[in-house]
Amino acid sequence: MSDAPKAAILGTGVIGAGWAARFLLAGWHVAVHDPAPGAEARLSATLEAARRCLPMLSEVALPPEGKLEMTSLEAAVDGATWVQESAPERLDLKHEIWGHVLAKAPAGANLASSTSGFTPTALNGGQGRILVAHPFNPVYLLPLVELVGQDTAAAARTLRSIGMYPLEITSEIDGHIADRLLESLWREALWLVKDGVATTEQIDESIRMGFGLRWAQMGLFETYRLGGGDGGFAQFLAQFGPALKWPWSHLTDVPDLDAELVAKIANQSDAQSGHLSTAELTTQRDNNLVALLRALKQQGTAAGKHLNTQDKSLTPPPPPPGPEPLVTLRRTIPIDWTDYNGHMNESRYGQLWSDAGDTILVAIGMGPDSPGAQGASWFTVDNHIRYLAEVHAGQACEVRTTVLLAEGKKLRMHHEMWVEDTLSATCTQLLLHIDMATRRSAPPAPQVAEKLSEYAKAHAQLADGLAPAEGP
Template identity: 55%
Template sequence: MAELPARAAVVGCGVIGAAWAARMRLRSVDVAVYDPSPTASEVLDAVMADAVLAWAALGLATDQVGSLTIVDSIAEAVDGAGLVQESVPERIDIKHSTLAAIDDVAPLNALIASSTSGYQPSDLATAMNHPERFVVAHPFNPVYLLPLVEVVGGVQTSLGTIDRAMDTYRALGMHPLHVRKEIDAFIADRLLEAVWREALWLVNDGIATTEEIDDAIRFGFGLRWAQMGTFETYRIAGGEGGMRHFMAQFGPALKWPWTKLMDTPELTDELIDTIADQSDAQAGDRSIRDLAQERDRNLVAILSALESVGAGAGQTLAQLREPQQPSRHKHVKMLR
């Protein structure tokens, strides 16, 4: 496993940035954080507490974590950092100004990455003087539990930077997926977008409620997706003839007008109210924090089960248990 950076910076600490900080610290990396929000400290503490609980439930070490320092500027955050993870809001102007500021003051050998869920790295890198060291590293929430990170280089990103990014995120206990061609929303979000569009239509047309749609996923194909992807699942569905038989049997159905993947229902006030009201009813008296902790408990159980059979993300969890290089830290507090 590649060597971890001794120090990392996280710029922008909403839910994603705070979860990045938690994963880094749990891998014994010292983290400096910059976020002008007055609630950043509270978010960092809450997310770290949830991350520690989740890792402890997985049987992973939580007694030696990296330090956390909240600073007042980007320059202070990136000082001495080997990895800088930008996680500011998804607005191109904010991304450009933030990345330009990071690029101006970060050490020349620092790997700079954006957590963007949709912008192409070449578009983001136009604000930078050193775009060769920049990648998109798109994670999934909660970052401290879900191992996938999509690594995407721009036209000016060096091959060495791609290799270094893959090694760095692997050392953080993740499963880096190199997206070889730039495309809006990369791979996973394009798949999620297709499901999301269809779900909106099903609510819009009065076919199903938010709870019924979620039930269709969690009691059905969602369980398959946790351990085996779409193509392997459909290969099995093809019987002894495999994927070729499946395509021959079900391929013609793709021409049937079942879905509306290229259209989106108009987000009228009425549709928004319907979705929000149904979602409120579905959540009942569970707060957002309650739901997040329920999600984490479920993911811990799923990851543990997958590890026991050596499948899917369970393989990444098993790798996290491999001996780490001696920590640079004594027993420090798990929270700030």
């Protein structure tokens, strides 16, 4: 771990602690500084949530967790590759912190603030190298980070390496992009509550049951483009553009947040979800985010496309032939793989064996993205599965594979699923080589057959102790 890069995290609020989790679970050495009371407890709670949920997003194992320490500001910044300040939104306080940081930070370190409103010019006082890297809560699950400043390319590469999606913004403006959009919606929502038009629950339902679902996959402009039909956005604007002049919203008017309105909002919010603790709401939110993000991964779109790219960067090369079973898969069981019994559903084991088998296919040049695989594939025709122990969401597993048979059109493999020292399930799997033009079985190319034969020979003694189940 001594070779791991170091991140200095200044502040342990929901944002700072989320940053610490992101870097730590990406294998970084994380030094945290926060003199406020309860800092360690806040950080610990966030890390617990992140350790549970972030690995669920990936189809492969995350890097080994980095080293964590709570320390002074000077010690945190010393030797840091990345410094992330997440102090309260007070410009005088941020200037004071950065005054200390700039005196101690390495010359090549990326210096970034999580500020939701201030520009780099305001943070730097007209000079300096501080960037804005504004994320969204929970930082350990949501990939977006608004990156504002000059020469952001190096910072963007670092952020992508820890799974973030840097949106590089060249123009400085207070509130950046996302918060300006959110503030417009937030302002109008306050008026709707103040005027008695809607409750906090009705407003939330209008978002999560309707346009919020569209925004998660298509954003604003792509959604409205569809509203224009085949005529596209020009048609949409022709139809709905005139309505923008109608006095529907309060635009920049802000209601007075007096005691009466504050009490009204607080009471409605308590009635809506006050029966749930902060921890319960956090778990509910994180579980839902994992499931939504994984659905987008399956479709390869929006945030899911970004997560698939991150998975590829974390996927190790396939193991070469050897005398031991091959580790073909390491991953964490996600929440959407479990059922009402609270354990991994039997249908999801098929995905596990398929992914483990794909590792072997990649090794022989027949993976889904292998150039040599065009025109041919392998179809599973028989699985014999044993379920030996319960497996739950958040548990890390390892699949070990033995090649039992590689002759002609047939490939037989034996997979074992291990959770720590427990053998939790096994599968003996038979695949047939398929000519995709005829959709019928056919012998593989000679180079493919040769590579498979190397695995089968390496595993010959192992296969003797694993009598294959009867099947086609």
